[in-house]
Amino acid sequence: MNVLVCVKRVPETGARITLTSDAQAIDTTLLGFTISPHEECAVEEALRIVEQHGGSTTVLTLGPAAAIEQLQNAMAMGIGEAVLLETDGSDWNAESTAAAIADAVRTRACDLLLFGNEAADTGDYQVGVRVAHALGLPCTTGIKGISIAGGTLTARREAGGGWEIFELPLPAVVSVKEGINLPRYASIQGRLRAKKATIERIAPEPLASALETVRLAVPPEQETHVEILRSGAEAARVLRDLGLV
Amino acid sequence: MVLCLVDDDPVSLEALTFARRFGEVDALVFGDVDVGGYVSRARRIVHERLDEYAPLAWAQAIVELEPELVVAPGTDRGHEVLAHVAARLGAALAANVVEAAIEGDVLNLTRQRWGGSLLEEARLRGSPKLLSVAPHVVEAEPAGLETTVEDFTPALGDEHFRVRVARREEPEAGTVRLDTARVVVGGGRGVGSKEGFDVLEELANLLGGAVGGSRVVTNLGWRPHSDQVGQTGARIAPDLYIACGVSGAIQHIVGCKGAKRILVINKDRNAPIVARADWAVIGDLHEIVPAIVAELRSNGS
Secondary structure, eight states: OOOEEEEEEEOOOOSOOBBOOSSSSSTTOOOOOOOOOOHHHHHHHHHHHHHHHEEEEEEEEEGGGGGGGHHHHHHHHHHOEEEEEEEOSSSHHHHHHHHHHHHHTTOOOOSSEEESSSSSSTSSSHHHHHHHHHHTOOOEEEEOOOEEETTTEEEEETTTTTEEEEEESSEEEEETTTOOOOOOOOHHHHHHHHHOOOOOEEOOOOOOSSSEEEEEEOOOOOOOOOOOOSHHHHHHHHHHHOOOO | OOEEEESTHHHHHHHEEEGGSSSSSSEEESSOOOOOOTTEEEEEEEETOOOSSHHHHHHHHHHHHHOSSSEEEHHHHHHHHHHHHHHHOOOOOEEEEEEEEEETTEEEEEEEGGGEEEEEEEEEOOSEEEEEETTTSSSOOOOOOEEEEEEEEEOOGGGSSSSSSSEEEOOTTTTTOGGOEEEEEEGGGGGOOOGGGHHHHHHHHTTTTTEEEEEEHHHTSSSGGGGGGGGTTTTTOSSEEEEOOOOOOOOHHHHTTOOSSEEEEOTTSSSSSTOOOOOOESSHHHHHHHHHHHHHHHHHH
């Protein structure tokens, strides 16, 4: 089983997001970076699948040279190989990202491509599906449980308080959500190994998209007038007045 | 034609309401959903093989109708189906749109990034234009229209059933769904332990509500991940959200800002969630929540 997992480098935003003066990007001067949360779970899932079924793991990202940090973080968790699709660090649209990923993995023998359901920053909800179409593979999204037996992948998605269950023949593309697992911490040995590992570098070209960003904006604070209640009994009265009891 | 995808998720009716700003809307209805009053024309999908959700088949139904603009709810299914349409037609897709207006060939729109803690203003060109509507930004509202319902049978082949729901596990009887609950009682780090949630459960039961938690709480294993309210969990829109021991990190706020009213129980008067609240009780939730429960019990019986 060869599993390839795609991750994205995103800033670790604090309590409030600050933009650059031209409102084209988040001001990341004072921020650290991380792997987008759904994708960190995708890394963990790749490791668990290969621990159970044997095989190889590869992590891939599209981003600036600095995204090597995120590839190394995934390798420190246990991923075997890494590929950087190197950009100048500007935001790539979903079409370009998917095309570059599809081109990079087309010649690799992958049984499973894992994505996060949506990147934490851009939240486009589509790169995995576009890659699946480009490669002619079946895909499913929003997955919070994976099991594999006899060339079939069973995927579980939350729906209406219960679960809907998909069965896909491998090779396949699956995008996962946080909650599918709890990602492990990297070991010291893992970190040392990751620092020394070779990273394959490819320089793809972006495509135009029919969706063009004009500017970013921080939504206005919706502060309300808070009435301070003095006790649980007063709170109970509020619940009664709202007709909830 | 402006087409709006509708399924049994209540967010679909919000998407329909949103779509009416573009003029006449055709609802494309999967399953048994009443859209009476919302639009003048609804096409109900009828196909012998479509007894369960199949994303490629739903996408094919949309493609076959050759719409200029497709609106879908910002749900797992809405995003998945639109992404298939986008990939098949080489079209762009704008996810979680909160505002949109047509200007000639261009759709000027505002969409959510970072789960809603950042907004992006963008221009969408080309055809078809595909967009999903962010959950809980508009209230579902019928427009008093007389709705004609037609059956529509798309031309589907085996390739459209490559991926489909094979089976389903229904929720346990009596479970209140977090995303549609009228009342949600949420807990954060301040709850202190898995057992600390017992009293929150009790309060939720009394109010016929659901229990939710912050990301810290689900990462610590105090609650299952399905209970998470926030950017990487559920977007809730209850009449009342009771936030107990929740500080109000931005990732949590974007999950609960659809709540009509918020009651906060927190030790810290300066916790960010207090600024979002309608009412707050400042103090130890382990004393205050039991006091609420006791008060409701004593007067209720």
